[in-house]
Amino acid sequence: MIEAGRRLEWLNARVIEVRVENFQVKTIVSEASGWTDHAAGQHVDIRLTAPDGYQAQRSYSIANAPGDGQRVGITVQRVDNGEVSPFLLDELRVGDTIELRGPIGGYFTWEPGDGGPLLLLAGGSGVVPLMCMLRARAKAGDLTPVTLLYSSRSDRHIIYREELDRLAAAGDGFTLVHTLTHERPERWIGETGLIDRPMLERHGPDRGANPQSFVCGPTPFVEAIANHLVALGYPGDRIKTERFGPSGDVK
């Protein structure tokens, strides 16, 4: 969380890595001189400036684990006809400069030691802040039981697939469940279809353990799942949500 009364300044950030995550998603890592550390789940504002002074700003969830020096990673999914995401995906190169301001947001956050059990529910690129929590947990050697139920349109839409498999194979209390909403590949062993109450009952932690839920995805996804969780008896004040509208680009 930011210190009271201290302004978050815009920082120049040099792009040091551009990683392809899938056919419509890249992760952009930049190094921002003056960056103070973030908590998992926080976001960052980015600002692009054209030669004539025109500027555009957007908010993105921070993808890389805390404690990563001055490095800030964002994972960007293409928004068709968007102003910013096509530029970030198609034009931005290592060595380019963007501006960052953050970290922002002190509510949709989890840090090792905050406890659980955790139920993480991701829709599409809503996986990004939840991945940051999983990375923070793994990096700290935290053993909080955690389940990620991750809904994607198809298997080629899944983000961070190999890394998630690696984390799940560690056998440290992290359970990974994928569901695909628009196809069922051959030899698919995950769930298919929208996340519904039976699916939440199959994979969610025991409500008696007072689980903490984080739900992030498009608005209809988050609305539906938060309602399911409340109906299933999950404590409402332990359900934290973050939504992005169809305009995309936002959180």
Added chain:
Amino acid sequence: MAVTRGFTGRRRGEGEAQDRVPPGQFVTSDFPVLTAGPTPQTAVADWSLALQHGGKLLGKWSWDAFNALPQTEVSVDIHCVTKWSKLDTRWRGVTFDDLMGAAGIEKPPTKFVMAHCDGGYTTNLPVADLSSGKAMIATHYDGLPIPAAHGGPARLLVPHLYFWKSAKWVRRLSFQDSDRPGFWESLGYHIYGDPWREQRYDGDP
């Protein structure tokens, strides 16, 4: 300010719309939803709105009584701190001024208000930003009852401040002696939130 190589941006048409968009915002035709938790589902039969100061109740309205108060329609631009702005949104509801009138309050007892909502959300506002026609408790959006996901049955509408101040599911307006911060204002967001001065986060001038 650092120029990013290759970025030109996609400008909107020059002219009046441009003048209506605060710095760092972009215009959307969608209506994104941003909420920290589950959407409360409050039936209008269970709904009431209270106006209070300390422990003292200054006024309380059932759904029917509230809807019998004078109705006002506005068309305004709204600006979310997450960067989207939406132009010409139409709302109907009861202005804060009319609510004060209905409660028989001529002079507000303090200079600040905390709005309390179903789900536990709070946000703080100066009375000066609620009165003189600046704000309403809205029940209709674009001619229809506001859906629960967008704050129905009733939400605050304070369009000249960032939209987190326009609290969804509002149930209680409580006068407070000082400008104590609400939910987002305690979590790194600006105490006042003027989009034209880009007061997004704590410490922004």
